[in-house]
Amino acid sequence: MIELPRVPGQELGMSRVTRRQFLKYSGVVAAAAAPMLTVDQIAAAAVARPLPLGTPILVVVTLYGGNDGLNTVIPYQDSAYYSARPDLAYKPETLLPLSSDLALNASMTGIKSLWDANKVAIVRGVGYPKPDRSHFSSMSIWQTGSPGAHLNTGWLGRWLDTQTIDPMTAISLGGVLPPLLVGAKQSGSALPLGGLSIPRGVIGTACQRLSVPSFSDNPLMAAAATSMRNLFNVSGSVQPILAKPAPIAEDLPTISGGNAGGDTNLSQQLDVVAKLIAAGSPTRAWSVSLGGFDTHANEANAQALLLGTVSKSITTFLSQMKASGRSKDITVLVYSEFGRRVKANGSDGTDHGTSGPVFLIGDRVTGGFYGDQPSLSKLIDGDLAVTTDFRDVYSSVLEKVLGAPSEKILANWKGRVTALKG
Amino acid sequence: MDIQRLEIARLFHRTGFGPKPGEFAQALRAGVASTRSKILSPPSTVSFVTPPVLTDLGPRPAPNSPDVVDFSQQLRYQNQQLFLWWLDEMVTSPHTLQEKMTWFWHGHWATSVGKVNYALPMFNQNVTMRKYALGNFTEFSKTMFSDGALQVWLDGQENTVKAPNENFSREMMELFVLGVNRYTETDVKELARAFTGYQVSRSSGLVTFNARRRDSAPVTVLSKTAAMSPEEVIAHLVAQNNSALFIAERIWYRFVSSQEPLPQDHPMVKAFANRDIYALMKSLIESSALSQEQYSMVKSPVEWFIGICRALTITPSQLPSPTKLAGYFEKLSQVPFSPPNVGGWPVDQAWLSSASAQYRLSFATSIIAEANLSELTSISSVRRPAYLADLLGVVEWSSRTSYAMRGVRDNPQKLLVTAVCSPEYVVSL
Numbered sequence: 001m002i003e004l005p006r007v008p009g010q011e012l013g014m015s016r017v018t019r020r021q022f023l024k025y026s027g028v029v030a031a032a033a034a035p036m037l038t039v040d041q042i043a044a045a046a047v048a049r050p051l052p053l054g055t056p057i058l059v060v061v062t063l064y065g066g067n068d069g070l071n072t073v074i075p076y077q078d079s080a081y082y083s084a085r086p087d088l089a090y091k092p093e094t095l096l097p098l099s100s101d102l103a104l105n106a107s108m109t110g111i112k113s114l115w116d117a118n119k120v121a122i123v124r125g126v127g128y129p130k131p132d133r134s135h136f137s138s139m140s141i142w143q144t145g146s147p148g149a150h151l152n153t154g155w156l157g158r159w160l161d162t163q164t165i166d167p168m169t170a171i172s173l174g175g176v177l178p179p180l181l182v183g184a185k186q187s188g189s190a191l192p193l194g195g196l197s198i199p200r201g202v203i204g205t206a207c208q209r210l211s212v213p214s215f216s217d218n219p220l221m222a223a224a225a226t227s228m229r230n231l232f233n234v235s236g237s238v239q240p241i242l243a244k245p246a247p248i249a250e251d252l253p254t255i256s257g258g259n260a261g262g263d264t265n266l267s268q269q270l271d272v273v274a275k276l277i278a279a280g281s282p283t284r285a286w287s288v289s290l291g292g293f294d295t296h297a298n299e300a301n302a303q304a305l306l307l308g309t310v311s312k313s314i315t316t317f318l319s320q321m322k323a324s325g326r327s328k329d330i331t332v333l334v335y336s337e338f339g340r341r342v343k344a345n346g347s348d349g350t351d352h353g354t355s356g357p358v359f360l361i362g363d364r365v366t367g368g369f370y371g372d373q374p375s376l377s378k379l380i381d382g383d384l385a386v387t388t389d390f391r392d393v394y395s396s397v398l399e400k401v402l403g404a405p406s407e408k409i410l411a412n413w414k415g416r417v418t419a420l421k422g
Numbered sequence: 423m424d425i426q427r428l429e430i431a432r433l434f435h436r437t438g439f440g441p442k443p444g445e446f447a448q449a450l451r452a453g454v455a456s457t458r459s460k461i462l463s464p465p466s467t468v469s470f471v472t473p474p475v476l477t478d479l480g481p482r483p484a485p486n487s488p489d490v491v492d493f494s495q496q497l498r499y500q501n502q503q504l505f506l507w508w509l510d511e512m513v514t515s516p517h518t519l520q521e522k523m524t525w526f527w528h529g530h531w532a533t534s535v536g537k538v539n540y541a542l543p544m545f546n547q548n549v550t551m552r553k554y555a556l557g558n559f560t561e562f563s564k565t566m567f568s569d570g571a572l573q574v575w576l577d578g579q580e581n582t583v584k585a586p587n588e589n590f591s592r593e594m595m596e597l598f599v600l601g602v603n604r605y606t607e608t609d610v611k612e613l614a615r616a617f618t619g620y621q622v623s624r625s626s627g628l629v630t631f632n633a634r635r636r637d638s639a640p641v642t643v644l645s646k647t648a649a650m651s652p653e654e655v656i657a658h659l660v661a662q663n664n665s666a667l668f669i670a671e672r673i674w675y676r677f678v679s680s681q682e683p684l685p686q687d688h689p690m691v692k693a694f695a696n697r698d699i700y701a702l703m704k705s706l707i708e709s710s711a712l713s714q715e716q717y718s719m720v721k722s723p724v725e726w727f728i729g730i731c732r733a734l735t736i737t738p739s740q741l742p743s744p745t746k747l748a749g750y751f752e753k754l755s756q757v758p759f760s761p762p763n764v765g766g767w768p769v770d771q772a773w774l775s776s777a778s779a780q781y782r783l784s785f786a787t788s789i790i791a792e793a794n795l796s797e798l799t800s801i802s803s804v805r806r807p808a809y810l811a812d813l814l815g816v817v818e819w820s821s822r823t824s825y826a827m828r829g830v831r832d833n834p835q836k837l838l839v840t841a842v843c844s845p846e847y848v849v850s851l
Binding site: 349 | 584589607715720771776825833848
């Protein structure tokens with residue numbers, strides 16, 4: 001539930017303007033003589049408070065549908081791997097070896113190079129107690145960060161609640177906000193590819209008036225007004241940067257594994273994120289996604305294409321960041337709602353499973369393996385064991401990347417992974 | 423707040439897609455009881471929009487063959503006709519409850535043309551949902567097992583005795599009939615076996631039985647052990663008490679509140695004892711739920727759009743560009759026949775991003791440009807907001823919206839755009 005705004009000046013996310021200016025802008029003070037803030041003034045304000053260089057930035061990549069972890073980070077020396085999925089197992093010589101027992105899917109050459117540069121941490125066997133095999137429940141558990149009680153807020157949304165109110169702090173690419181960024185006091189903003197534009201003229205004035213906070217609003221009315229208000233804030237800051245919006249093209253058709261959510265154009269989402277970070281957008285957390293991992297049938301080719309997209313778009317994104325001087329600040333977190341069943345299902349696919357690898361990528365990462373590789377000889381009902389709780393990863397990301405105490409956000413969770421520097 | 427006005431506004435917007443011109447004021451005069459009974463006793467002669475002519479296009483020709491261009495054009499054309507047909511139906515159907523229920527069931531058995539590809543099986547599914555919209559849920563669920571689009575969507579044809587595939591069986595229990603955690607993982611595996619042996623033609627949606635693929639051994643599902651046909655095992659699922667609870671919960675979630683749970687022992691559950699969907703809806707409509715202020719909901723983009731079309735007497739298929747129309751729905755992330763996943767459409771705050779605020783604004787501007795606003799224009803500026811509240815079925819304008827409208831009330835088009843983008847129209851209070 002979104003609470004009623006308490007401090008209108010702050011709610012607007014405009015610490016950069018005075019209360020008096022805000023009131024003029026919002027039309028609360030009778031329009032009288034004072035001019036309204038123009039689009040250019042808002043844009044200038046955004047440029048006036050760029051994120052200081054050296055501020056860590058988190059980029060969360062959600063793989064929707066349940067990525068088959070066993071064909072991502074592959075136990076290529078284990079005979080049990082080959083016997084469990086004879087038609088789905090990769091031949092060892094086609095893979096990208098990471099160690100004497102694990103190799104990356106052959107399509108992930110970019111991430112392999114980053115691994116060689118010691119910038120990739122692979123946390124193995126990540127999941128949560130009593131794994132849920134439903135896409136929706138499991139994704140909700142991962143995004144709320146709460147396997148026990150059902151929460152209405154996301155783990156990054158609860159972090160947002162500890163931050164100054166500002167619609168620029170956390171941004172999700174795409175038209176619909178993922179639960180991940182929903183907080184109680186404020187939520188992240190949604191930014192569709194192609195950007196937003198500010199309504200102008202008399203209709204623009206009317207919209208500004210519609211967006212004013214009101215104490216008589218119920219929570220959903222308040223959220224409706226806020227969405228309009230954020231249109232003015234976010235688009236004012238973002239639009240000049242995206243002078244030439246990227247055309248929308250799909251990375252991949254989502255015919256085979258595509259009924260479990262997620263967007264289809266990861267490389268373009270990351271391209272927009274790269275432009276905005278380079279321009280100094282005061283954003284600490286970004287959310288992007290790729291769908292199509294629900295590979296119940298004909299998995300091998302579909303998954304390899306998707307993993308290739310993940311690998312290539314993250315690699316391109318990080319190399320774009322080098323030019324901006326911010327590549328040292330960025331940490332990419334890649335996860336999916338569950339792994340898949342060890343045994344293939346006979347449609348050359350796999351059904352919903354349990355744990356899977358989580359990737360942490362960037363200069364602030366100490367490369368290597370973390371957590372134990374789930375054993376193929378000690379399956380639980382045919383599924384991989386969970387060896388690392390995802391809250392270990394989240395706590396560490398909150399503390400080391402976002403510099404925030406994780407206790408209240410993750411109900412005093414104690415576990416950590418040591419993969420992050422700082 | 424005027425509670426009678428609130429309940430009547432909700433009766434229009436929740437159990438239907440909003441009032442047509444004159445209907446809201448007329449209902450206010452007639453009162454709540456009369457409005458409820460009118461919704462529950464729809465006209466016996468239901469005029470439907472002429473359905474699209476859809477043919478079985480057969481398998482997709484090879485990528486380089488000369489036929490592939492024609493095939494692709496046909497496929498696109500049929501899907502567009504299907505999309506426009508349903509929008510028109512939602513705007514014009516006099517049986518508003520059935521139409522809204524069809525929309526509900528589409529989000530319940532959420533199947534996307536994105537994977538199914540062909541319009542014909544999607545249309546057939548819609549016809550089934552229409553037929554059972556207010557019918558018997560047991561019969562409905564059994565029929566849905568043989569629905570070609572749903573079979574394709576959930577890999578039913580991949581589920582065989584040699585290699586069971588659990589996709590369909592899991593969603594049948596979790597999302598369609600019982601609700602999450604009301605069964606065990608073993609139940610999912612056993613149910614998958616009872617579902618084996620069916621194949622489907624993608625282009626026609628015709629489902630056929632293949633005995634060689636069938637696991638005919640007994641299965642144990644929710645404590646019952648027997649060799650059961652899909653229809654028998656589905657009847658067993660639907661007969662569970664949890665099924666009545668689940669469907670009542672889903673109706674509550676989509677028609678009353680996604681924020682607050684279904685109250686304990688709600689009469690809807692009992693009303694659904696015989697799995698009669700009409701009885702369940704009647705119980706809801708006659709309960710006090712829709713008069714309680716706390717149960718606000720955000721209109722989904724389709725509900726919002728259809729409401730505007732009904733108020734302004736706009737026929738979606740007559741709008742200048744079907745492609746542009748589809749584009750707006752895509753930007754708002756809600757295209758009929760293309761739910762994002764098998765869980766159906768998101769709710770409430772998910773529709774309230776800064777992006778959707780912008781798209782609603784440009785969408786509203788483009789629709790309203792096509793409307794005949796002569797009646798609004800003929801009214802004096804000061805009276806226009808009150809006229810629009812009745813036309814659109816809005817409970818009351820906030821002082822914020824009244825102030826916003828004051829600046830544009832001399833321009834009927836801009837006034838209307840402001841009204842439909844206001845929080846009190848975007849939200850069903």
